[in-house]
Amino acid sequence: MKKIFVFIFLIFISITLTACEAWRDFTEELNAMEDTLLNQIPEYLNADFQLSIDDDYRVMYDVDGIISEDMYTYVSPFYDRKVDVKVKVSRGTSEVEFTKTVTLLSSDSGHNHYQINIHRDIPNETIMLDTYIGIRVEVKWIKNGITTTEVTTDEVKLRGRGNSTWYAYPKKPYRMRFDKNTSIFGMPEAKNYVLLAEYADTSLMRNAVAHKMSQLFTHLNYAQQIRFIDLYIDDSYQGLYVLTEQVEVHPNKLYFETLPGVIDTGYFFELDMRFYEWQLEEGNGWFLVDRHPYEIKEPDPEDPAYLDAQAEFLQNYMYRMEYGLTVAGDYEEYLNVDNAIDFFLIHEISKNVDVGWSSVYMMKEQGGRIEFGPIWDFDFAFGNTDYIDYGPENWYGMRDWKNRLFGLMMARPEIRERFKLRYQWYMNDVLPELLIMIPILGESFASQAEHNFEKWPRYGIYTWPNPNEMLEANTHEKQIEYLKDYLEQRSLWILQELEYTRYAQGNFGD
Template sequence: MKEKNMKKLYLFILTIALSIFVVSCSDIELSLDQTDYTDQIEALAESIDQAVPAVVNANFSLPIHEDYEIEYKFNDEMFTNEFIYESPFYDRDASLEYTIKRGKTELSFSSEFRHLSLESGYNATKIYLTLPVPLGQVGKEEYVQANVRVETRKNGVGIIEHETNAAQLRGRGNSTWFLSDKKPYRLRFDENTSILGMPKAKNYVLLAEYADKSLMRNVITQKMVSLMDNLPYSLEVRFVELYVNEDYRGVYVLTEHVEVHKNKFMIESIPGEVNTGYFFEMDQRFYDQNITPGWDWIVVRDIPYEIKEPDPDDLAFTSAHATYLKAYIESVENALIAKSNYNNLINLDNWIEHFIVHEYVKNVDVGWSSVFMYKEKDGPLQYGPLWDFDLAYGNADYIDYGPEGFYGMRQYKNRMFKLMMDILEVRLLYREAYNNFYFDVLPELLEMIPVLSESISEMAHRNFLKWDIMNSYVWPNPSEVLAQKTHAGQVQYVVSYMNLRAEWMLNEINNQAFYYGNFGD
């Protein structure tokens, strides 16, 4: 038995020794390979360089070779056989670095490309809708069946990105619906669908941006929101050119429909429970309609809110939901008035950033409509997502639209904003947050705008050939907007407004009058 065990031990030791010997031989063989592979590696690098697209806005395959070790690197991230695209904040020049090694020869290279953002006009996206009726027969109430084809460029190559006949179209909007023949639309697919990298959902919106001659105000705002720390959700936006029944309709902004959705802005809302998630909108248009509050609408001290979630059409929804939400909003207002306990009822950081955006851009709707709010179960009251900024940035002649002067923190504008800013502690936090916004957010945003504007310049040219409005008054354009006769001039007006407004707010928010709650009333 002892002899048998010794044989086993001997075989085990022999096996280990042979393994070490084989590995050592391999290492010796590799170390003995002193061949200079420079020419072969440079030839391989040239083929890799040719495989890297000149324009990148999607994933692409990376060459591999069994005889060479190839290590790819981009933005400090390593890749093997596929480049994984992530959208930059705006278009920029970039380079893919790679190291190729064989034997003792190791060389490093880089391939240059233009890295496009998802919002870039250079994506050259066109949406073709074919309807069974003339576009003029499409209204706001009833959907019309639509065939949809989405064409775009993927890494510089034209493709059909999506095509289906399982979709519908209807009109949307309020003043924008009646403003011109270039109308906004709701596009709805029969099933959750992702187009152009946007979250899978049935509902999309096509914004006409008719009164916004820069075509960019809503896009700029959503990009701004994406840089903020305490705003819950920035909507995806894409510049597209729209064709309906083969008729060119101009530049539109394709974006998400504002809604609670598992793939987008998600809060759990259960109609059968009172203490659940709520999503609702402050909307003064309530007073233009013959509506009795207490079900899907509530009115708190003359401010109307429409409940979106829980779904008021759900059989499990009851008036108890309206009662609960109304009581909660009243408790928030009471706490703000008392300047006590409000931190337990609202997400103050969220409120501050929300109203920094509204105040900075002087949004006309800050106290009117499209002001969305939500509350998760047992959670604080919060604002978002932000929506509808085409009449901001000095583009509404019926308000004090200039870059100077406080706007939203008025009793007759946004009551919550006013109550919040009556509290010294909140004003000091607002001051700190605005200073951070000025120094950390605005520089990148202002760098983005000319790059994005340049990318849509050819699209904009075609748009204004179709809609010849540069020399015409479009409600509610101020005289300064009417004075700009080119798309580039319109964008420059927005940029100038942003710079002037930013400086004015920086000075005013950091002075004594603001500290004491004097907003120039």
């Protein structure tokens, strides 16, 4: 009986103390915490964040309209911008709110100060184009104001990559391959990463702008992420690089089932006219459709279970799609037109030289239709190719001597009308964001760009295939202005051209 009495008494005391806590006024105590709490909030916010505060207090975060409890969960904006971080702290019935204005960084902002340090296992071992060498890598960045080493591992390899970019330029591009799926700088876990040197693009951001564009086009199947990083090899500075994802089918990125030995499976393939340059023949994953060569990437043609009949199946499907575009009119049974329009809009707006040459990736899921993407290889775009009609005027990708499928699509009046409607959406919803984003992104890595050009002088120096406008833009700021102005002028020219009778009639100036 005595034990029961003690137990009841303890419960009574607990309830009484809780009630006192609930009704006590903590406002003065909470207000006294303002400076301490606000000083914990970083000036540049680019990762999850939690205030260091006693468990007796409840904290709510409101950052850019995203409300969370106990911890702020970072969501990347499209570009860096000032935001108010509102912190609501409560205890009992008392509640106060503090506000601090900070810069919310985009995940691809130069202000993140991404850095990759590579050390070769064998000092001074030559880095080859096609052969991996062993390395140790250290990945670090400034995370919420604190320099943080994110990954340190020797389970990784390095080799060169590219074709003309490897042989033509002194600043080399690379491919980095981890032994297991690894996330760096918040990118999806994967083994393969690409380091783009961007030597011929003095803005250093044409590929970045194209990938940022693809994030806004809602009918594309996947948008590659990019990061501006300072690269060091054996403690020697190599320049500013654009780190991006390898184009591939991967469970953490673009994924669908591709089975060797199964005819109606998923396929990932590429238009690549270098087939003729390399003097290849059909087979081993290569097939032709009206003399246009395609290479199957997945399923892997090197897999013992892979069948030549799989290439024949895809080849016949492509021919049937072309027949639908040219004769039968049932092309939508074989082609995702909305997806194709988004894909070719980005190519046409940027006037990308490779639209009919290579890096035109396509996919077909089991039982599904042909789709395009992801986009890739835009350093020779946005007015940076002197061997074509590179100016902001005139049509490009749908002409007879460029991309055949784009041309077949645009030969149909109903697709031209859909292209026009989608373009008007682009002008209203996408272009304004891009014109704000470009100078902000360019400014974010301006100091890193200058460091890059101290090692690799480029201003006013001709490098194939730079046009005169690139040579005349003799500062990084002017390079960004040229890129932005080109995009705006090109976009306005297309908008005007869409209203002319010649567009309605399918006359693109051939």
